[in-house]
Amino acid sequence: MSVSNDLELVESFQKGNEASFNELVRRYQEKVYWIAHRFVNDHDQADDIVQEVFLKVYRALNDFRGDSGVYTWLYRITVNVSLNTIRKQRIKDFLRIDELFDYPSEESERPDKQYEQREQKQLIEEAIQRLPEKQKAVFILRYYEELPYEDISKILKTTIGGLKANYFHAVKKIGEFVNRAHRAH
Amino acid sequence: MRTEHIKYSLMDYITDHLDEYDRDQVRLHLQQCSECQNHYNELIAAYDALRHTQKVLPSPAYYSTILPRVQERLMGHRDSLWSDRKITSRLILPFAVSALLLILLIRTPSDFSSGHEQTDALFQAVKDYSADEVVQAVSNEYAGSSVLSNQEVVSEGIAEHLQGDHFIREALMKQIESDEIVDMDIEGVLSGLNREQAEQLLSGLTGREML
Numbered sequence: 001m002s003v004s005n006d007l008e009l010v011e012s013f014q015k016g017n018e019a020s021f022n023e024l025v026r027r028y029q030e031k032v033y034w035i036a037h038r039f040v041n042d043h044d045q046a047d048d049i050v051q052e053v054f055l056k057v058y059r060a061l062n063d064f065r066g067d068s069g070v071y072t073w074l075y076r077i078t079v080n081v082s083l084n085t086i087r088k089q090r091i092k093d094f095l096r097i098d099e100l101f102d103y104p105s106e107e108s109e110r111p112d113k114q115y116e117q118r119e120q121k122q123l124i125e126e127a128i129q130r131l132p133e134k135q136k137a138v139f140i141l142r143y144y145e146e147l148p149y150e151d152i153s154k155i156l157k158t159t160i161g162g163l164k165a166n167y168f169h170a171v172k173k174i175g176e177f178v179n180r181a182h183r184a185h
Numbered sequence: 186m187r188t189e190h191i192k193y194s195l196m197d198y199i200t201d202h203l204d205e206y207d208r209d210q211v212r213l214h215l216q217q218c219s220e221c222q223n224h225y226n227e228l229i230a231a232y233d234a235l236r237h238t239q240k241v242l243p244s245p246a247y248y249s250t251i252l253p254r255v256q257e258r259l260m261g262h263r264d265s266l267w268s269d270r271k272i273t274s275r276l277i278l279p280f281a282v283s284a285l286l287l288i289l290l291i292r293t294p295s296d297f298s299s300g301h302e303q304t305d306a307l308f309q310a311v312k313d314y315s316a317d318e319v320v321q322a323v324s325n326e327y328a329g330s331s332v333l334s335n336q337e338v339v340s341e342g343i344a345e346h347l348q349g350d351h352f353i354r355e356a357l358m359k360q361i362e363s364d365e366i367v368d369m370d371i372e373g374v375l376s377g378l379n380r381e382q383a384e385q386l387l388s389g390l391t392g393r394e395m396l
């Protein structure tokens with residue numbers, strides 16, 4: 001039901017009804033926020049992603065042809081914007097790490113200490129953050145969003161068999177990361 | 186069902202996302218396959234740990250702030266960009282093509298004759314950026330030039346640059362066709378660049394204006 005409604009909104013927007021866009025935002029803002037938040041684990045970054053996603057949606061809406069569902073299209077944009085945010089962050093981190101090598105700080109010398117202060121929850125978050133991108137995307141969409149494989153397959157443009165393998169390896173890695181962290185002290 | 190299939194269904198089994206038939210298949214298989222039993226135990230442990238994560242809710246008022254801010258930004262950009270909208274969306278299309286242009290930008294011509302390793306690393310470094318980021322970075326560099334105005338022109342130009350470089354060519358075509366999300370090891374890739382190249386990449390990407 002909601003699928004055809006979404007499509008109607010898009011068609012209405014394409015006919016010039018700008019308010020339809022507002023309705024789409026209201027309908028999906030929470031979902032988009034949560035997917036983004038799972039990716040970056042930070043409110044401000046998630047908020048930036050939400051803004052960027054809807055700006056992109058607005059600009060692409062006139063070209064939307066309905067060959068995929070509105071929501072798979074929207075989720076795909078969300079995943080892409082999220083991954084790009086992470087990539088940019090990692091490049092920044094990389095450059096910063098480079099600086100640490102030049103001027104070693106106290107903090108960088110004892111990373112193990114930090115583990116002890118970490119709660120299980122933070123450990124899990126970190127395990128998720130460390131997943132390879134594709135596995136992370138699959139994990140978030142399947143485990144947290146509980147989307148059907150058919151939809152994830154459209155969002156990520158991957159075969160269902162591949163998705164299932166990604167999901168399996170993602171959860172395995174999370175388990176292994178948590179285990180290793182526990183054994184570390 | 187083959188073991189592979191069972192193994193990859195275990196998480197759905199644990200989270201109760203299988204239909205009755207598949208659930209029985211998995212349960213029966215687990216009784217007779219120690220390998221899958223081991224996978225199962227590991228996944229269960231991970232699942233237990235995962236349940237410790239709970240949502241940290243944003244303030245209730247947060248969601249009501251989204252739309253006004255989006256609209257504000259749309260208004261701000263509409264005047265300057267609206268008339269270019271069609272062109273912009275066309276520019277977004279040749280993502281991989283643009284990615285490659287960026288590679289061309291950060292390499293000196295002599296790099297083209299160097300080994301595949303560096304070519305590979307550089308290609309990796311940019312191929313996963315979103316279309317608009319790369320396009321913007323590239324079009325900033327090529328401001329005033331018509332090189333980006335037409336996908337065919339760009340493709341031809343690149344084909345010229347790529348004579349003999351089959352790897353990039355294939356990867357490029359594949360990506361144009363599939364537009365897939367590819368995993369990449371950014372740290373690994375960046376370690377193949379010197380600092381100047383990495384910074385160039387970054388400034389190209391962050392210095393862009395919102396499309």
Ligand SMILES: [Zn+2]
Pocket residue numbers: 188191192214218219220221222
């Ligand atoms: Zn088995």
